[in-house]
Amino acid sequence: MSRWTDDFRRIAPYFRGARKGLIAAALGAGVGALTEPLVAALLQPLLDHGFGQSRGLPVWGVPVVLLALFAVRGLASFVAQYSLSWTAAQGVFNLRQAMFERLMRGSGTLFTSRSASSLTNTLVYEVQSGSAQLVGALITLVRDSLTLLALTGYLLYLNWQLTLFVAVMLPCLALAMRLIGRRMRRLAEQSQTATDDLAYVVEENVLAWKSVRLHEAQDSQRARFESRSLALRRVFLKGVAAAASTTPISQMLAALAISSVLSVALWQSQGSGGSVGEFVSFVTAMLMLVSPIKHLSDISGPINNGLAAVIRGVNLVDSFPDEASGAHAPGQRARGELLLEGVGLRYADHSLALEDITLRVQPGQTVALVGASGAGKTSLVQLLPRLLEPSGGRILLDGVPLADWDLGVLRRQFALVSQDVVLLNDTLAGNIAMRPVPPDSPPELIARVQDALQAAHLAEFAAGLPQGLHTPLGHNGNQLSGGQRQRVAIARALFKDAPILILDEATSALDSASERAVQQALERLRQGRTTIVIAHRLSTIEHADVIVMMAHGRIIEQGAHAALLQARGAYAQMHALQFGAAPDSTA
Template structure:
């Protein structure tokens, strides 16, 4: 009940439109009942009393009632769909806003495909629970109440038989509600599973084809597809079983009513018109009762979807308790006995790391895979929080800085370049295109050695580059990312293996762009290719989450330690 109340709070801003829809539903329900009420006068006045005056008026009355019913149906349908789509719009907006506020660590556990399923399938199911169910509930409840009133007026004794089926019907609905909620929840998770398989297969199609993974992926898809079918069938069984059981109870009541009504008619104690009216009202009760029991399936689907959607909305946003707004940092960074452990890892990624970095200094991080290099730089923009120790920028504890001002100080260029399905200009001036002049974009692109290839594109800076820059080469994507960092002009630069995936020619162009980018900035470079960091002011060597060596390239080679060993291995075949 609390879940549904919360759902209705999102409907409340559109209460005016919903109220109009509800009024139309009530009018429609009364119009349906009015058709039954007309049957008594039709029989008595036209066929028993032969009333010629009403021979035209009563048929016109039937047309009028149908006209009112049709207009009411249109109005209620339109208004509830309008409200429904507004609720979908709001909930998707809330979810997306919350996603942008969630800590990066949360996305380590969440898959993109499952999140997409929440934004599409789950939110749509919520709309059915919040508005469409309401349409059926209000109109059919009004119809049933009106019909019961007609029945009580016609023959209250027989009507009591109808009321006798309410308690067992309520028990049936309650039992199947639990089953439907559980199967709906599982079905939504299964939809997320099939979305995951689709997402991974499409994103990695070249790998699938090269390594002959078609059969394996087909098997995964078949299993996920079968899981959805299985849960849908469980839903169908629960939903389908409740309706005939309820109808059987109602049919027993109707049969009893017809039997006793017939006895009265045979004894000559019954008014023909009222008898026809009573039978028509009793028969007409079946359809709204059937629809009311049927809405339980949609309601439980919607409530299960609401649990899923509100689960995302209720996730704890990343901490932003800092109060210090840094204008422009000098770039002095200090790691003081920092430790970091991931939930999924049995051992710490960083352990007791201390490092002082001077303003404008270039620091290179090297070490074997898994030694903690990337973890060290991901702590700086507060993507993760250290388990112990502290990190400072210009003497300010990172936790004391506001997130906005902290991240304004940092630019990141990584091996896995992130570009958006937009124009070249929009990607370079990402997040501030409207505030950036074309001249500034061109200057950044020139400094990144990117304008040569940009000019050759069909529409220059206005050329769409496709999903994640699919229309560009690896080196071109990298230089767009460097131009973006140049345009931001942040005092601290993080380079996470920015050239490791490039061929030699592309690497030269990107390296030249990086040298331009690094001028006057505090730079932390993560690199596998040691040749790219020989000119770094200092090289920090990590192993198993600890710093084991610090020094210049010449000093570390002279020591003959870990760095010298890595260098010797890398250039052994040169």
């Protein structure tokens, strides 16, 4: 119970705007609960005075009262259920908004520690299904708890001695439900983990379906999926067994109490001479207790499952703080001077990505990062706009530590073209501007988009689309070729017009003709800008001001192209492998 209390306390802030719904639900449940003992109470005058007696209620009295009673009961039930559902929907809306806000502003560890399928499952599906289970369980808890109190009060009024026998089963039932509830909570958490694992296999196979089929890996993937499915099935069946065990336990306890009450009632009737109506009314009210007790015994499963799902959403909000931001916000563009001093980076699993990186980049320089895959090049450039945070050392932009910059202002100084192009389900213009660009947008905005398309050699492609700039590209631009996708990303960087340009294999998916055209556009774009280039093809970076050779997260060489070839080090060896020249060549 204390675990439930803690969880509800964490959820409560998201329901602060729904107090009226909670009040209405409580009132509806209270009115509905009060009608329960009245049904049993009507039996006493009906049996004692309604058959063959001249006094008491008229013949039509009990049926009319019964109809009115059920009408009030039905209305109260509707008010309680609708009000609580409205409250839950408002809470889910607030929680979802907070979760998505965390996706927009949370630290980068959120995306390195959780898979895309897990985040999607939690944000879209889990909080919805969890809240639905909680709504049903809470309606049952409120309604049947009040019904139980009302019926118990009526039983005490009729015969307090017999009522004590009814109360005997409640502590036993509570203890049994507590033990089963703990197990069900653990199984609910295991079920969610198993669901995430299964969803991740599906996500991987959707993203990598071409590679899976090309390498004939369908059988191994089917085996992975079957293994995860069986694990989820086992956990699910364990949860079903735990939930199902509550019913026979509660029924046996109820049957024991009913048998005891009937025995004592028959014994009392021999000496007290109580009326038949009073006895039937008592037994009816007592039997009516079985239903709310059974319902209450069954709610531990839905509450545990619902809380486990919703708490995962709350944990997403609470466990990943907002990105820290400084206050430095100069009114002009940055000059583009970068200084890295002893920078190190370790990931959450403590694996080393960068170690003791010291590098100075002058404004307007083009610096190329080269090295084998896994050398740390991409990790290094992600530190600059603070997509990752260094675990040691410091980085300065224009002499100011990155942590002191206003985060929004800092990121406006960078444009990134990555080898992993992600396009939004938006129009071509919307993908370039990274915001909606409807046809009636200001002419200057349309002109900027067109200029970026022209510079990225996409103007002819855009003109051939059915709706031109305003043609939807679909899910992740799946109708575009790899080269077209990469040129859209280049056009996006051209549109941003930031003083620092980061090119992470920006032309890797282009054919030779397109690459030459885009390289010319990039040469124009680099004028007056600081440019960081990551490239495997050394022919694209020979004219860089500084070439930085990296290996195993460290800088092992840096200098101009000719000087590095003359040094006959790692860069010269890489150059020789690509061009077939001897390492000591200066060509």
